[in-house]
Amino acid sequence: MSRFIERHPAWTFVFFVLAILLLLLVFAVWPPGLVAVMGKKKIFLNALLNGITLGALYFLVASGFTLIFGLMRNVNLAHGSLYLLGGYVGYAAVELTGVWFLGFVAAFIIVAIIGVVLQVVVFRRMEGEDLRQTLVTIGISIVLADLMLWYWGGDFYQILTPDWLSGPVVTPIISVLKRSTGDPIYIKYPTVRLVILAASIVIGVGMWLLLNKTRIGMLIRAGVDDRDMLAANGVNVQLIFVVVFAFGAGLAGVAGVVGGTFQSLAPGEDIRYLLASLVVVIVGGMGSIPGAALGAVIIGLAEQFGSVYMPTYSVVGTFLIMVLVLAFRPQGLLSMR
Amino acid sequence: MALLDQTPANAGAAQEGTSRVGQWLARVHPAAWLVVVLLITLPLFANSFILIDIFGWAMILGMIALSLMFLAGYGGMVSLVQMSVAALAGYMVAIFGNSAASEISLGWPWWATLPVAIIIAVLFGTISGALAVRTEGIYTIMITLAIAAAFFYFTRQNYTIFNGFSGFNSLKPPEIFGINWRDHVPFYYLILFWAAVSYLVVIYVSRSPFGLALQGIRDNPRRMEALGFHVTAHRVAAYTFAALIAAIAGILLSWFSNQISPGTAGIGPVIDILVIAVVGGLSRPIGPFIGALVYVLLRTFSLDVLEAVGLDGSRFKLMIGLGFLLIVFFSPDGLLGLWERWKGYMARSRNEFDPLGGGER
Amino acid sequence: MQTAAERLQATGTANALEIRGVSRYFGALAALSDVSLSIKPGERRAVLGSNGAGKTTLFNCISGDFPPTSGSIRFFGEDITDFPPHERIRRGLRRTYQISLLFGGLSVIDNVYLACRGVSRGRFSLIRPRRNEALMQSASDLVNAVHLTEIQDQPVSELSYGQQRQLEVALALSGAPRFILFDEPAAGLSPAERSELIEILTSLPEHIGYIIIEHDMDVALRVVESVTMMHNGRIFKEGKPEEIESDREVQELYLGGGHG
Secondary structure (H helix, E strand, C coil): CHHHHHHCHHHHHHHHHHHHHHHHHHHCCHHHHHHHHHHHHHHHHHHHEEEEHHHHHHHHHHHHHHHHHHHHCCCCHHHHHHHHHHHHHHHHHHHHHHCHHHHHHHHHHHHHHHHHHHHHHHHCCCEEEEEEEHHHHHHHHHHHHHHHHHHCCCCCCCCCCCCCHHCCEEEEEEEECCCCCCCCCEEEEEEEHHHHEEEEEEEHHHHHHHHHHHHHHHHHHHHHHHHHHHHCCCCHHHHHEEEEEEHHHHHHHHHHHHHHHCCCCCHHHHHHHHHHHHHHHHHHCCCHHHHHHHHHHHHHHHHHHHHHHHHHHHHHHHHHHHHHHHHCCCCCCCCCC | CCCCCCCCCCCCCCHHHHHHHHHHCCCCCCCHHHHHHHHHHHHHHHCCHHHHHHHHHHHHHHHHHHHHHHHHHHHHCCCCCCCHHHHHHHHHHHHHHHCCCCCCCCCHHHHHHHHHHHHHHHHHHHHHHHCCCCCCCCHHHHHHHHHHHHHHHHHHCCCCCCCCHHHCCCCCCCCCCCEECCCHHHHHHHHHHHHHHHHHHHHHHHHHHHHHHHHHHCCCCHHHHHCCHHHHHHHHHHHHHHHHHHHHHHHHHHHHHHHHHHHHHCCHHHHHHHHHHHHHCCCCCCCHHHHHHHHHHHHHHHHHHHHHHHCCCCHHHHHHHHHHHHHHHHHCHHHHHHHHHHHHHHHHHHHHHHHCCCCCC | CCCCCHHHHHHHHHCCCEEEEEEEEECCCEEEEEEEEECCCEEEEECCCCCCHHHHHHHHHHCCCCCEEEEEEECCECCCCCCCCHHHHHHCCCEECHHHHHCCCCCCCCCCCHHHHHEEEEEECCCCCCCCHHHHHHHHHHHHCCCCCHHHHCEEEHCCCCHHEEEHHHHHCCCCEEEEEECCCCCCCCCCHHHHHHHHHCCCCCCCCCECCCCCCHHHHCCEEEEEEEEEEEEEEEEEEHHHHHCHHHHHHHCCCCCC
């Protein structure tokens, strides 16, 4: 960070100004002129918060994808199916037990087990054969999609949030001042989304700390750089691979429960989240956890602001971001390569 | 063995005098002649369902898969954007030509519409390629898949140009030279003509300097660079060439189904093209057509077959997926690879009994 | 930029290869330090030395695969130090590789044809080459020169190791080479294949000079007129083959070291 400031004082200044502007936009009461240009502050803030929380969900899905890719160079195009399966499993568990939290546990465990099976049966047999791995995972996602359609049908499912999480929370952000009295009206926002945002941040920071500050993290990152060196040092590389794969898959399952809570579960969502993961990791940088976080927030914000301020072209905005990144920084914004 | 043998014969100096075409024809496998005769005479004994809905459809899908095979087999680049290129050509025909959405369609004559449609689609394919070749290998699949998805969502959201969710209906081939090309037999021959042209052109180009260089780049890009070849330009040019085939197929596809809509190039069809090419075999241009025929037959008759054996007919996707998985798991070179292996096995077992009989390899 | 006339003049007078004070560092490790070497047009020279003496690094610097950290390289009078590999190839410099970098999916003749094509125009041509086209003709001449005509239509991935090495030589001879770097062309060859290689090398046109890295002294000393010994990234001794062979220091360091 300090090195960046030393090297690029101009950019640092620009970022600083932008950050101040953003804070002003969020916390200050908007003058009428600004409202005339950008619409109500409430709409802007909702788009901002929705974008960030959607980014949190994208991060949960994409971080598993990028973790698996980063360590093993395995492109798992069945990742979206794992997401949807996790959602359905979580739904079933919540229906059965009535405990929201158990949905996450069940989804994580079951999807992680499927991840282990995938790693052992498919990826280990085809080590180094990128194309075949990709094709096989496409086949698996076709099969899983049809099996899930068979079992759960084409209906929409939504996982119910527990009482203590449902309903809005009042944030300390002023929306407008009441015209009659001048009293401030505060922005309200769904509690569950904020909790999920907080949880995603905790998971993300936890993963980063695990990878960068612990011994097992060092081993994993060493495995990225030089697999043979790791094996030569007596580390059970295969075991590490299985564990990482299980964890990445489990994350997708957890993300499914999250998605099933504040959006809904239906056939086709698997592809949607696979694509979101792809775009997020292409933008953020393959195999990088901070990259996935940055990419997820950028894409989440782009989608939400797009759908508010230019509804017909929101997808184009997302796509444009991807094209720009590919054109100017093909390895992604925060790539490990 | 492919229907047409690609390797040049060991023509000695003595044969140099005879006509090249003659030599070339002599190398065509007898089974290939049978297929050619069958395809040309098909309208004599097949009804319109077999003609158009089976063979016509298979040849159109085969062409799109062929454009993928060209990129993947010769260039080592698995592009999932070919179906989108085809769909864009279909869209352009609807937008510049005639469709039921008369408030959007411009009603240009066919001789203006078709070239413009092809040019725009080829441009799209080229630009996608230029983005995709900035990275390598596995990234290509992911990036082209993302582009294909963006195309799908964009056409679904955009109403001013692409007419959103419903797309365009009543797309019909024009009347040219006094022939009504929407009639079954002329339409069949139209498809057959373009499928044959693309197939032969791909075979021809694969042995041209451009095609050879592309295969060299597939095998060893760094050395090709050192030899003085512009690797990136070659790859992008390969996308352009493949897009041309996909665009022609896309126009035929829009006429075949009488409509074009976002679903034409949804994620499902995009993946289907990959499935077709891989199941058929990516090593030879005939593979995609074999894959397409198998796909169309499965797609058309699996419902009846599944129900006949007492299963749920709607599990068609499951069957396709499992079949695809089996092929990818056991024969990376698709049905062609299976056939080749079987032939190799037969040749070997023959050789064991007959020490004088030489196998082909 | 030189004019054509200047370059032509330079060609007439200058050395084929003029290496001045070339060093190459990998981090703190000096793979080459301050190497200077002059080779006359048409001269054939062997570079000998134990593993890690810097021979292949020297080749990489000359061919442009890795540019040198410091120093300059002139090729027929032209400074090529900062040229990319393909610019060097266009000027007539070729090299072979120790590890096979052939195009495995293509046939023998197509490999050579591509190498010929790379230095000519029409690399994007969609028209198939005819059998009697000039480039195709020179490709099949080259295949003939390295004795691979009988298997010219086989995919390279099916060739034996020795045949692949012979094909490497053919690729290096493609176009109009003026100077070739041979990187251990005899490694892994059978005795019969070795004598075939010696024959191919000695029957090259006289104007083509080369440097050969070779462990096998029987091969190396029979195909060159001068020898450079390298040790630890430096030039250690230069001379005629018979001088080097009888040099006591060399024998201690290299020949006597139980090296095969």
